[in-house]
Amino acid sequence: xxxLTDLTTQCIRCGFCLExxxxxxxxxxxxxxxxxxxxxxxxxxxxxxxxxxxxxHLNACLGCRACETACPxxxxxxxxxxxARDRLEKRxxxxxxxxxxxxxTKPGRLRMQLGLAKLLPGKRIPGVLSRLLSGQAPEADRxxxxxxxxxxxxxxxxxxxIKGEVYVLEGCVMRVLYGRVNEITKRLLxxxxxxxxxxxxxxxxxxxxxxxxxxxxxSMGQGLSAQFSDDLPIVVNSAGCGSTxxxxxxxxxxxxxxxxxAAEFLAANGLGEVLSxxxxxxxxxxxxxxxxxxxxxxxxxxxxELLAAIPxxxxxxxxxxxxxxxxxxxxxxxQPKMARTLLERKWGNVEQTGAxxxxxxxxxxxxxxxxxxxxxxxxxxxxxxxxxLERALSGSS
Amino acid sequence: xxxxxxxxxxxxxAILSPDxxxxxxxxxxxxxxxxxxxxxxxxxxxxxxxxxxxxAAVVRWCVANEVPFTGRGAGTGLSGGALPxxxxxxxxxxxxxxxxxxxxxxxxxxxxxxxANKRISDSVKTEGLHFAPDPSSQTVSTLGGxxxxxxxxxxxxxxxxxxxxxxxxTxxxxxxxxxxxGGKVSGGPGFDFVSLVVGSEGTLGIVTxxxxxxxxxxxxVKTALAAFSTVRDATESVAVIIASGTIPAALExxxxxxxxxxxxAFGLKYPVGTAALLLVECDSNDxxxxxxxxxxxxxxxxxxxxxxxxxEISVAADEAERQRLWTARKKGVGAMGRIAPSIVTHDGxxxxxxxxxxxxxxxxxxxxxxxxxxxxFHAGDGNxxxxxxxxxxxxxxxxxxxxxxxxxIRRCLELGGSITGEHGIGVEKIDLMPLMFxxxxxxxxxxxxxxxxxxxxxNPCKVLPNQKSCVEHxxxxxxxxx
Numbered sequence: 041x042x043x044l045t046d047l048t049t050q051c052i053r054c055g056f057c058l059e060x061x062x063x064x065x066x067x068x069x070x071x072x073x074x075x076x077x078x079x080x081x082x083x084x085x086x087x088x089x090x091x092x093x094x095x096x097h098l099n100a101c102l103g104c105r106a107c108e109t110a111c112p113x114x115x116x117x118x119x120x121x122x123x124a125r126d127r128l129e130k131r132x133x134x135x136x137x138x139x140x141x142x143x144x145t146k147p148g149r150l151r152m153q154l155g156l157a158k159l160l161p162g163k164r165i166p167g168v169l170s171r172l173l174s175g176q177a178p179e180a181d182r183x184x185x186x187x188x189x190x191x192x193x194x195x196x197x198x199x200x201x202i203k204g205e206v207y208v209l210e211g212c213v214m215r216v217l218y219g220r221v222n223e224i225t226k227r228l229l230x231x232x233x234x235x236x237x238x239x240x241x242x243x244x245x246x247x248x249x250x251x252x253x254x255x256x257x258x259s260m261g262q263g264l265s266a267q268f269s270d271d272l273p274i275v276v277n278s279a280g281c282g283s284t285x286x287x288x289x290x291x292x293x294x295x296x297x298x299x300x301x302a303a304e305f306l307a308a309n310g311l312g313e314v315l316s317x318x319x320x321x322x323x324x325x326x327x328x329x330x331x332x333x334x335x336x337x338x339x340x341x342x343x344x345e346l347l348a349a350i351p352x353x354x355x356x357x358x359x360x361x362x363x364x365x366x367x368x369x370x371x372x373x374x375q376p377k378m379a380r381t382l383l384e385r386k387w388g389n390v391e392q393t394g395a396x397x398x399x400x401x402x403x404x405x406x407x408x409x410x411x412x413x414x415x416x417x418x419x420x421x422x423x424x425x426x427x428x429l430e431r432a433l434s435g436s437s
Numbered sequence: 438x439x440x441x442x443x444x445x446x447x448x449x450x451a452i453l454s455p456d457x458x459x460x461x462x463x464x465x466x467x468x469x470x471x472x473x474x475x476x477x478x479x480x481x482x483x484x485x486x487x488x489x490x491x492x493a494a495v496v497r498w499c500v501a502n503e504v505p506f507t508g509r510g511a512g513t514g515l516s517g518g519a520l521p522x523x524x525x526x527x528x529x530x531x532x533x534x535x536x537x538x539x540x541x542x543x544x545x546x547x548x549x550x551x552x553a554n555k556r557i558s559d560s561v562k563t564e565g566l567h568f569a570p571d572p573s574s575q576t577v578s579t580l581g582g583x584x585x586x587x588x589x590x591x592x593x594x595x596x597x598x599x600x601x602x603x604x605x606x607t608x609x610x611x612x613x614x615x616x617x618x619g620g621k622v623s624g625g626p627g628f629d630f631v632s633l634v635v636g637s638e639g640t641l642g643i644v645t646x647x648x649x650x651x652x653x654x655x656x657x658v659k660t661a662l663a664a665f666s667t668v669r670d671a672t673e674s675v676a677v678i679i680a681s682g683t684i685p686a687a688l689e690x691x692x693x694x695x696x697x698x699x700x701x702a703f704g705l706k707y708p709v710g711t712a713a714l715l716l717v718e719c720d721s722n723d724x725x726x727x728x729x730x731x732x733x734x735x736x737x738x739x740x741x742x743x744x745x746x747x748x749e750i751s752v753a754a755d756e757a758e759r760q761r762l763w764t765a766r767k768k769g770v771g772a773m774g775r776i777a778p779s780i781v782t783h784d785g786x787x788x789x790x791x792x793x794x795x796x797x798x799x800x801x802x803x804x805x806x807x808x809x810x811x812x813x814f815h816a817g818d819g820n821x822x823x824x825x826x827x828x829x830x831x832x833x834x835x836x837x838x839x840x841x842x843x844x845x846i847r848r849c850l851e852l853g854g855s856i857t858g859e860h861g862i863g864v865e866k867i868d869l870m871p872l873m874f875x876x877x878x879x880x881x882x883x884x885x886x887x888x889x890x891x892x893x894x895x896n897p898c899k900v901l902p903n904q905k906s907c908v909e910h911x912x913x914x915x916x917x918x919x
Contacts, residue, residue, distance in 0.1 A: 050774045052777075054472055054770060055577050058577045059556075068485055068532045068551065069529075070468055080467060
């Protein structure tokens with residue numbers, strides 16, 4: 041593991057990150073900027089201030105890593121944040137946060153919670169839980185168990201012969217809330233000649249890593265990589281998971297070169313051509329860059345190209361497309377106020393496009409922006425990028 | 438008896454709201470320097486006013502309580518202009534980020550001081566206009582900061598510095614009074630106080646709003662990158678280009694000290710054996726023959742570069758490639774973190790014809806002080822930016838970097854130049870002012886300052902040397918670095 045002092049001294053304080061940082065743009069505070077947080081982490085690590093002083097500012101970071109895109113010096117901000125949060129959690133951990141993560145990263149428990157949650161009044165997450173996590177009133181709705189979905193059988197005639205196998209990461213939140221996207225991932229892979237090898241899978245550890253539980257993340261990563269035991273490619277449809285898995289080396293886990301975002305993999309294997317010949321969808325579509333896809337994995341072009349390949353689709357660019365929507369893993373539970381501010385800003389930009397669909401590639405953004413859609417009268421439909429592609433091919437929703 | 442921190446916070450919170458007043462160890466640490474990291478001094482509190490009236494109220498409170506105050510924008514200054522040298526209150530403009538009025542007919546715009554420079558240009562891009570001053574930090578540095586430091590930038594060569602683009606300002610003076618200086622229309626009668634305020638480094642008060650000129654974007658532009666095997670060949674080309682009567686929009690040199698960082702950061706390509714790159718941009722918005730003019734100018738430039746032994750000259754094929762070149766240049770200094778933990782970007786001016794000898798001198802200084810240096814600078818203006826890199830945890834290296842800077846500035850003066858081109862004096866060069874100005878000159882400047890600022894609370898210890906209470910305090914912050 042890298043040294044926090046070495047990582048932080050790569051910052052020369054030029055400040056070029058400032059305007060890319062959502063919390064700085066909203067608050068204008070140096071302490072809520074990447075440069076400020078790096079400086080405070082280094083100061084705490086070297087004993088110039090107490091770690092507890094840095095805590096609120098590190099907690100208020102989305103971990104969106106837009107600053108990494110802006111940084112000319114190549115500072116590994118994501119790693120700094122994870123290490124700094126690891127220090128904080130080891131000093132004085134948050135029981136509520138730990139319990140929340142434990143509940144979210146086991147699909148069985150998550151399902152059970154959804155079932156129990158139906159008994160609660162209202163639609164927000166319980167105020168008691170919100171106050172434990174953030175000291176603030178809740179903003180996020182409770183996740184709603186998905187309605188049943190089914191897809192027509194694939195028309196075998198135009199399909200290419202199977203040329204290989206891949207794994208698909210089923211994910212925790214994806215499996216429970218967006219099972220249909222997992223199903224769609226398999227269908228789209230089949231469209232370009234790939235079959236999916238099914239294995240039992242655990243959690244990738246992304247949420248743990250982002251929140252500073254590096255030991256837990258490491259053991260989850262090791263478990264998962266053992267489950268994907270050979271060298272087949274691993275296709276991931278959740279940006280947050282994909283980003284962590286591509287950087288498993290930081291945790292000492294080896295999956296190097298085998299992890300692909302679903303849009304990345306499908307575009308590289310000719311789905312664009314399939315869509316342009318057999319797809320059809322009359323819609324104006326805009327695209328929100330999930331932070332862990334754009335800033336975390338550098339993937340911006342592929343999802344846009346796949347969407348634009350669909351006959352009938354008009355693409356419109358989203359203003360501030362690369363600015364975090366505020367979901368940011370569990371951020372909308374731990375920092376509800378800032379998350380709400382960013383969600384309203386995002387929704388304003390979405391509505392301004394005049395699009396009928398906003399597509400994105402991460403479950404957190406998907407659920408959070410969907411909440412904005414519900415609150416603002418469902419004027420724009422929120423879909424995973426892959427759902428739009430599937431709709432264009434099979435007409436199903 | 439200085440007012441205690443908790444009393445300061447509660448009284449300021451009563452004037453503003455509690456969430457606009459920041460204090461405590463993290464805040465004091467985060468605001469103890471700007472992008473000039475050699476000198477550090479903590480404020481007691483930081484305030485985030487959201488109107489001119491709030492700024493004025495805070496200033497009046499500071500005056501009544503004899504608390505020093507310092508304005509701050511994005512904190513990207515390179516001479517410590519936003520350093521709270523005597524502690525006290527930092528007044529941030531980062532909640533004053535709105536564009537208030539756009540007058541396309543008269544090509545001007547009124548914005549609040551905390552807006553990032555580039556957001557001004559972005560707001561009128563579709564109208565074919567822009568705010569011409571383009572410091573390398575323009576994506577983040579603020580209008581107010583640009584006004585305070587009279588910021589330049591690569592395109593200063595043709596379009597002029599910030600002073601030439603500010604029509605009027607709203608200034609909270611050091612007593613807390615709100616003044617409107619200049620306005621939408623330039624060239625009013627009477628003394629031009631706007632020009633006095635621009636470049637006064639926040640010592641004459643805090644600018645909260647400004648009317649700025651909007652300049653048409655060029656209708657034709659060409660950008661080329663010429664590679665040279667010696668720095669001398671590159672800098673000699675610069676002098677010849679200007680002497681030929683061609684004034685490019687920008688003429689920038691980047692030397693080998695930074696090239697591999699630029700390659701790593703931005704994928705900048707250059708031939709093996711390159712010692713310096715010359716980035717040249719020619720532009721025009723002539724109604725009839727913009728393209729021909731640019732074509733002709735670029736031919737002249739290319740011929741001169743070739744005559745000066747350029748190894749390769751490549752012209753950007755499209756706007757995307759042009760933007761890539763400019764990103765590499767403008768964010769270049771920011772890429773220095775790939776080389777070392779800290780940098781100081783020095784700033785001096787010399788006559789263009791002396792560039793070749795001066796660069797030799799810079800390399801010699803770096804070698805003698807045992808530090809590394811990279812140069813990327815506005816060659817067309819003779820504005821040097823030797824960027825020294827070092828480890829701020831080592832006091833010996835910090836001292837060496839400061840001394841190297843002083844040597845370079847002394848040489849600039851010997852060659853008939855200036856101690857700063859665009860970064861300002863700040864705290865960095867305050868002791869060097871007497872090298873450039875006689876006692877009479879300095880007295881005159883102090884008198885000019887006293888028009889607005891008779892006290893010593895508004896951004897103390899900047900620009901003018903030997904201010905009361907600064908000399909004794911200086912050892913507290915000078916060169917403390919990390």
